[in-house]
Amino acid sequence: MQWRAGQHEARVLADENIYLSLEKETVLYNIAVEALNNIMKYAEAKSVTILLKRRKSAVILEVVDDGCGFDTKASATAAWD
16 A cells, blocks of 8 residues: 655555454554654654564564654663653
């Protein structure tokens, strides 16, 4: 699935045959929505890809964007100050 709005693009790619309980679907949906909200607010991204993958007995949700990002070391240090 792919969307374009002006200069922005979003894609959702998922492995086939992923079956989840309603509770797990809801949790993954809420995580994806929060990630997209943060990307829109802070990352200045033009492109976002959401990947849902099955790996053995696990399901992996990955959100990738081309935004500016942040320094994870500085953020971790600031959280403890």
